[in-house]
Amino acid sequence: MSQYEIRPLQHNDLRQMHRSFLEAFSEYPVPMQLSYSLFKKRMLGKLNIRFDLSFGAFSGQKLVGFIFHSLNEYKDITSIYNGGTGVIPGHRGNRLTRQLYLAFREKAATQAKRCVLEVITVNEVAINVYEEIGFRKVGFYNCYKLNKVLEPSNLNQDEFLIACGSLSRKDLYQQLDSVETSFSDTFDQLAYNAASETFVECRNGDRVVGYIIFQAQSGRITRMAVDASLRRKGIGTRLVYEAYIQSGKKNLTAINIPEAAKDIAGFLLNVGFENQIDQWEMELTL
Known part of the structure; x- marks a missing residue:
């Protein structure tokens, strides 16, 4: 039996989501250390998170992995957008992102035609994981x-x-x-x-x-x-x-x-x- 519980996230998970987000992105190439108020605003405002399409991996009561998703029309196609994927140190290497997406795909197929995300080009580990899941590169962006x-x-x-x-x-x-x-x-x-x-x-x-x-x-x-x-x-x-x-x-x-x-x-x-x-x-x- 897996040591992890995979389930959809809920509004009352926001505090845990924030703590896990900070841990997961503590060594990220771009600073991602948001206060709780800014994180909450980002999740509920900018992302407009769909909790039913966002999943977490829990070890006991602790959120150790997550995928945050939104849903909207994008280039004339109903699309789900990944606004954040992370696994905290100490729980990496357990294929949690793959498990999260397996649970997500069962729920998402009736909601949208595709899922899109952006990933920094130097993050080869994440790119390899996404490609194993089935993602493919479709665009290239510069950030200034x-x-x-x-x-x-x-x-x-x-x-x-x-x-x-x-x-x-x-x-x-x-x-x-x-x-x-x-x-x-x-x-x-x-x-x-x-x-x-x-x-x-x-x-x-x-x-x-x-x-x-x-x-x-x-x-x-x-x-x-x-x-x-x-x-x-x-x-x-x-x-x-x-x-x-x-x-x-x-x-x-x-x-x-x-x-x-x-x-x-x-x-x-x-x-x-x-x-x-x-x-x-x-x-x-x-």
Whole structure:
């Protein structure tokens, strides 16, 4: 008999989930040491966790392994998104991730067509495990971080106006988009975290010609775009500066930029961002 109990997670497991998350990611290449309040906000807001599709491995009363999942439409397909997988030290090497996914797949097949996740490219151990489970690589993302002080950025105020935006104007923003975001930054998913997002737009008369959405507390840029006919006029730089001055953390991040989005990558590098890490997007057919 296995020493582990595999079961769906529940809302009252949140404290244990937080403790296990910190243990599992204590040596992760990117700092993941969230306070409980931020972890809870991330799980219930940004991820909008589906407890019935999220599973834990328990040794006695202790949560030692987990997979956190959300459910939404992604690229026109009903998809489950893995917002966190971890096994704490001392319990690794027991094939817990495989056991968790075995239980998950029995429940998930009637809910969605696929499961997607992102994994850092240097995490070869995790990639190998995911591939054994049945995931395959389907996309490549670059992740950027600002490591410099931004100088004030100005626009011709007779031509352009920086103003507050809102999620209700997403249809206008989507008309400016030139690339698809990863699952967690789609507008459908962003709606669950709207209270923690700041919306800023650039207008030319009554016309929206650029926008940026960011989390002021963390400095994470969620989405941004500028009208293709008005690029290289300083609109994007001014929007990033607005995120910079409104964010508590000045080391802004812009993650999961598709590798093919060369214009966006070039813009971020020109502003002063650095390519910090890269991630694979992986997909499992259910």
